[in-house]
Amino acid sequence: MQKLRKATIEDAKNLFEWRNDPLTREQSINTEPIIWDDHLAWIQRNLSNPSRQIYIFEEDGKPVGTCRIDKEKKDGQDIYELSWTVAPPSRGKGVGKRMLSSLLENSVLQGQKKKAVIKEGNLASEKMVLHFGFVKRFEADGLSVWFKD
Numbered sequence: 001m002q003k004l005r006k007a008t009i010e011d012a013k014n015l016f017e018w019r020n021d022p023l024t025r026e027q028s029i030n031t032e033p034i035i036w037d038d039h040l041a042w043i044q045r046n047l048s049n050p051s052r053q054i055y056i057f058e059e060d061g062k063p064v065g066t067c068r069i070d071k072e073k074k075d076g077q078d079i080y081e082l083s084w085t086v087a088p089p090s091r092g093k094g095v096g097k098r099m100l101s102s103l104l105e106n107s108v109l110q111g112q113k114k115k116a117v118i119k120e121g122n123l124a125s126e127k128m129v130l131h132f133g134f135v136k137r138f139e140a141d142g143l144s145v146w147f148k149d
């Protein structure tokens, strides 16, 4: 049984632990450890940001990952950037692919241009986007940028 639900302030601790996990930090743009008070302020700010949706993916009632939709406008077109992290103990078991599959079913994304930015060497994320038909458009500064219509 799986469910993708909106994150709440109750998820702050899990999100903090997953974000500060060494592999998550390594694969993030900002690799510095996050401080709890900053994290809490970030969550409070972002739960009410209409351009950003933060989700928790649950399997059998247990939170196993998080993903995000960030809406931006480029040359007058809406682009929805997707990003994700799987809880460290749940990695390598297909959770990432199941979570992205569920995210892509979100009504907000239907008919919209989706984007993902992936650090060089993040093979699991590359396999995830390839599986769902994203196409790599360019690479720069150790990052690859992928799109799906």
Ligand SMILES: CC(C)(COP(=O)(O)OP(=O)(O)OC[C@H]1O[C@@H](n2cnc3c(N)ncnc32)[C@H](O)[C@@H]1OP(=O)(O)O)[C@@H](O)C(=O)NCCC(=O)NCCS
Pocket: 023, 024, 027, 028, 083, 084, 085, 086, 087, 090, 091, 092, 093, 094, 095, 096, 097, 098, 117, 118, 119, 122, 123, 124, 125, 127, 128, 131
């Ligand atoms: C990237 C991440 C989300 C992948 O989630 P996951 O649940 O471990 O991935 P899955 O088990 O669904 O595997 C997806 C694919 O990657 C492969 N894979 C998983 N871990 C891998 C690894 N360490 N190295 C290479 N391939 C890997 C799987 O075999 C699968 O390939 P397939 O399509 O050929 O079957 C997870 O490792 C993670 O949270 N990493 C840290 C944060 C991060 O990188 N976020 C993304 C930033 S873009």
